[in-house]
Amino acid sequence: MQSFTCPACHARVYFDNLFCACGALLYYEPEAQAMWNQAAPCSNRDSIQCNWAAVPDAALCRSCRMSDMLPALNVGDNQRLLARAERAKRWVLANLANWQWFTDADPGARPRFLMLSEHTGGQRAAQIVMGHAGGQITINVTEADQLIRLQRQHQLGEQYRSMVGHFRHELAHFLFDRLTLADGFSDAFRALFGDERADYAAALQSHYENPAAPGEDHITAYATAHPHEDWAETVAHLLHMVDFTDSFVSAGLDMKTLPADYAPYADDDADHLLSIAAEVAIAINDINRALDNTDLYPFVLTPAIREKMCFAHGWLKRHAARGA
Numbered sequence: 001m002q003s004f005t006c007p008a009c010h011a012r013v014y015f016d017n018l019f020c021a022c023g024a025l026l027y028y029e030p031e032a033q034a035m036w037n038q039a040a041p042c043s044n045r046d047s048i049q050c051n052w053a054a055v056p057d058a059a060l061c062r063s064c065r066m067s068d069m070l071p072a073l074n075v076g077d078n079q080r081l082l083a084r085a086e087r088a089k090r091w092v093l094a095n096l097a098n099w100q101w102f103t104d105a106d107p108g109a110r111p112r113f114l115m116l117s118e119h120t121g122g123q124r125a126a127q128i129v130m131g132h133a134g135g136q137i138t139i140n141v142t143e144a145d146q147l148i149r150l151q152r153q154h155q156l157g158e159q160y161r162s163m164v165g166h167f168r169h170e171l172a173h174f175l176f177d178r179l180t181l182a183d184g185f186s187d188a189f190r191a192l193f194g195d196e197r198a199d200y201a202a203a204l205q206s207h208y209e210n211p212a213a214p215g216e217d218h219i220t221a222y223a224t225a226h227p228h229e230d231w232a233e234t235v236a237h238l239l240h241m242v243d244f245t246d247s248f249v250s251a252g253l254d255m256k257t258l259p260a261d262y263a264p265y266a267d268d269d270a271d272h273l274l275s276i277a278a279e280v281a282i283a284i285n286d287i288n289r290a291l292d293n294t295d296l297y298p299f300v301l302t303p304a305i306r307e308k309m310c311f312a313h314g315w316l317k318r319h320a321a322r323g324a
């Protein structure tokens, strides 16, 4: 994530801040990708601490407008969980805006989100399957509870699980549908990831019955299940890497190999970007070990995975403004 300054006092402020230490109000303006001191607030500012400016002549911001369904906020922890989930959604939408996705310059379709909770107020908690279908993304806000999410992470044997990761993964499925409208995408995709027309339900069932190891070709075990999941996992990890590198640079940190004024989202050379990101990850993994914390980024990029990430980067970086 880029760094921001308060226009009133020029102090550094952060993406989620509602106020600056100087007392000024802060509003994130997604089209300008900047913090403002004055704006029409999103009407979810008080209820879920959304600090984005409202879309002109609308009550809600660009992000909150994409949520078609919300959980009952008066039940259990839903209000707090929705606030965390929506914060992760805004983060990922702000990331994707660096490549013009869902900005004013992007004439294509927008995702619709169903933000659901397992706590509906009824007797039994509902089972919610996160996923994407036909432009609609279902998110289980219950996983914004860290304890619950970590339990599931361990049950599923995953190395990493986060709300930001869920949004990156599900939005990748949405972006896939957008990209299939672009000339040449589907053939090039199938040559690298396999044919996504393979039976999805059967593939998922066989994955859960007999999960394959990721091996050299897949970033995670889940990516082995089906070409659609390989794409979503690959894109999510590409977005992880670009964004933690962007945060590294924005924090004013430096490495010998880092070009002057390096801007990760602006780099057209994915191979170069991934090499820098890998170096950042190795350095911060080492810092984390000083506190006996887990690694920042516990994954290894093989040549096959890098090739897929470079493919995804090329298409994602070039195609939003063309209405793909």
Ligand SMILES: [Zn+2]
Pocket: 006, 007, 008, 009, 010, 011, 020, 021, 022, 023, 024
């Ligand atoms: Zn200030």
Ligand SMILES: [Zn+2]
Pocket: 042, 043, 044, 045, 050, 051, 052, 060, 061, 062, 063, 064, 065
């Ligand atoms: Zn909002």
Ligand SMILES: [Zn+2]
Pocket: 131, 169, 170, 173, 228, 229, 232
């Ligand atoms: Zn998926």
